[in-house]
Amino acid sequence: MTIPFTPWPAAFAERYRAEGYWTGDPLTDVIDRHRGAAAEATAILCGERRFRYADVQGLSVRLAAAFRARGLRPGDTALVRLPNRAEFYLVFFALLRCGVVPVNALNSHGVYELTAYARQIEPALAVLPAADQALVALMTQTVGPERLLLLGAPSDDGIGGFAWADGDALAEDAAEPPPAADPSGVAFFQLSGGSTGTPKLIPRTHDDYLYSVRRSVEICGLDETCRFLCALPAPHNFTLSSPGALGVFHAGGTVVMAGDPSPATCFPLIARHRVTWAALVPPMLSVWLEAAGGGEDLSSLEVVQVGGAKLSPAVAERVPERLCCRLQQVFGMAEGLVNYTRLDDDPWTVVNTQGRPMSPDDEIRILDAAGHPVPPGAVGELWTRGPYTFRGYYKAEAHNARVFDAEGFYCSGDLVSLAPGGNLVVCGRNKDQINRGGEKIDAQEVEDLLAAHPAVGHAAVVAMPDALMGERSCAFVIAPPGTKPSELRRFLRGQGLADFKLPDRFVFVPDLPKTAVGKVDKQTLRERARKDNALMETTAS
Ligand code: AMP
Numbered sequence: 049m050t051i052p053f054t055p056w057p058a059a060f061a062e063r064y065r066a067e068g069y070w071t072g073d074p075l076t077d078v079i080d081r082h083r084g085a086a087a088e089a090t091a092i093l094c095g096e097r098r099f100r101y102a103d104v105q106g107l108s109v110r111l112a113a114a115f116r117a118r119g120l121r122p123g124d125t126a127l128v129r130l131p132n133r134a135e136f137y138l139v140f141f142a143l144l145r146c147g148v149v150p151v152n153a154l155n156s157h158g159v160y161e162l163t164a165y166a167r168q169i170e171p172a173l174a175v176l177p178a179a180d181q182a183l184v185a186l187m188t189q190t191v192g193p194e195r196l197l198l199l200g201a202p203s204d205d206g207i208g209g210f211a212w213a214d215g216d217a218l219a220e221d222a223a224e225p226p227p228a229a230d231p232s233g234v235a236f237f238q239l240s241g242g243s244t245g246t247p248k249l250i251p252r253t254h255d256d257y258l259y260s261v262r263r264s265v266e267i268c269g270l271d272e273t274c275r276f277l278c279a280l281p282a283p284h285n286f287t288l289s290s291p292g293a294l295g296v297f298h299a300g301g302t303v304v305m306a307g308d309p310s311p312a313t314c315f316p317l318i319a320r321h322r323v324t325w326a327a328l329v330p331p332m333l334s335v336w337l338e339a340a341g342g343g344e345d346l347s348s349l350e351v352v353q354v355g356g357a358k359l360s361p362a363v364a365e366r367v368p369e370r371l372c373c374r375l376q377q378v379f380g381m382a383e384g385l386v387n388y389t390r391l392d393d394d395p396w397t398v399v400n401t402q403g404r405p406m407s408p409d410d411e412i413r414i415l416d417a418a419g420h421p422v423p424p425g426a427v428g429e430l431w432t433r434g435p436y437t438f439r440g441y442y443k444a445e446a447h448n449a450r451v452f453d454a455e456g457f458y459c460s461g462d463l464v465s466l467a468p469g470g471n472l473v474v475c476g477r478n479k480d481q482i483n484r485g486g487e488k489i490d491a492q493e494v495e496d497l498l499a500a501h502p503a504v505g506h507a508a509v510v511a512m513p514d515a516l517m518g519e520r521s522c523a524f525v526i527a528p529p530g531t532k533p534s535e536l537r538r539f540l541r542g543q544g545l546a547d548f549k550l551p552d553r554f555v556f557v558p559d560l561p562k563t564a565v566g567k568v569d570k571q572t573l574r575e576r577a578r579k580d581n582a583l584m585e586t587t588a589s
Pocket residue numbers: 239240241242285354355356357358359377378379380381382383402460462474477483488
């Protein structure tokens with residue numbers, strides 16, 4: 049059985065192979081290519097534990113054998129939600145080895161998100177932290193205890209921390225493993241930020257994802273001396289592949305796991321392990337800039353990458369002086385296209401632009417609302433296709449028809465302009481989403497949940513500007529007098545919605561403004577949220 053996905057047209061696939069982008073190697077190659085003496089190098093540092101490349105290979109092979117012993121077969125799917133621990137990679141590589149296709153949910157995702165993903169992929173396996181009782185209860189019902197793998201306390205033997213929810217220890221299938229998965233098929237599902245109410249899944253193939261990793265390694269000039277701090281959620285496309293942990297593995301370097309991106313957690317790790325690279329979202333960069341100079345030795349840092357949301361030039365400018373390292377801006381998307389400022393770009397370009405596409409075969413178009421190219425320097429919507437940009441969300445025909453054009457270009461919903469020199473500048477967004485410091489909130493998803501509350505007549509969620517986060521979320525709600533924000537927050541939490549999606553502010557209104565065609569006028573609401581916000585800030589100061 050294989051996972052259905054929208055393939056690249058044959059002529060494109062041929063070209064991507066001829067160019068050497070798609071090599072026909074499995075994604076596990078990033079680990080397995082290190083043999084002999086190279087496999088003795090440290091791949092992962094996690095707390096007090098050290099995993100050599102040989103360990104990551106051996107342990108993921110054993111875990112794969114344990115999955116097979118439980119009857120998992122190529123084409124099955126898995127729902128995984130693990131914290132930033134080495135085991136995340138052991139499970140990921142084990143699943144790739146068995147041809148089991150995972151969704152790697154973020155650690156912040158709750159019962160609501162996992163239910164939505166499970167509905168789409170109908171998982172044959174779930175992997176969760178044993179301590180998360182609500183999720184364990186949910187997945188026991190969904191996949192059964194015999195297909196629910198639980199992660200407990202860290203163990204020196206990296207798979208020693210796992211046990212089946214039915215109480216059985218891990219037994220390994222002694223039979224020959226099945227033939228390797230087809231590298232042109234789906235390796236795993238990446239998560240989209242979403243803007244349509246239902247979380248969308250992005251099928252990524254071995255061929256396309258491995259290319260994006262290799263090309264990222266080239267652009268960033270990574271080698272085996274790289275020590276990368278994994279401080280953002282490990283499954284996020286940025287931390288996984290731009291060049292992320294997979295890039296560092298490919299280069300033979302070391303990934304240092306951090307439980308969270310705060311200076312209190314990260315600075316001691318940087319000093320102790322002589323970390324050279326880190327990937328951050330803009331709010332965390334600001335926090336790091338404030339905290340730097342507090343006595344912790346950060347002198348090993350060579351590059352800090354920032355992406356996920358727009359970085360303000362004023363903050364960007366402070367990086368070399370405060371952190372004594374270089375800045376790289378990364379504008380990427382789980383759907384594919386990744387833009388980097390290059391390490392040898394001039395300082396103005398690094399501070400003021402979000403980079404340019406990494407592949408010579410990334411095609412981009414900047415179009416106006418009528419679908420015509422805008423003049424150079426003008427703002428338009430970003431459309432793209434290329435050797436690692438997907439051709440369709442999983443099982444979402446109607447949505448795909450809207451966001452792809454007849455030539456297979458994907459509309460990212462970002463408003464961009466072209467800077468002198470050819471780099472992109474992100475100027476805004478044309479999708480119903482809030483980008484809360486790199487964490488994307490699908491407005492409709494939250495609106496639908498709010499509308500399910502008996503007191504709520506109608507709700508509209510929009511972004512309001514925020515000095516630290518870039519944006520926070522504001523919900524305009526029609527509800528009877530006396531309705532409390534705390535009650536609505538509790539209601540949303542009760543549905544299992546991730547915390548970062550809870551509206552930061554509620555504004556109760558008698559009515560919502562409408563456009564000429566009768567839709568909620570979000571532009572007016574955004575304007576109002578911005579003004580109210582400015583007003584509150586003035587009164588507060
Ligand atoms: P996702 O679809 O969840 O992977 O999120 C990708 C989106 O994040 C992009 O389409 C942009 O809207 C936003 N994004 C990512 N990196 C940047 C960046 N460096 N600057 C501005 N926006 C960004």
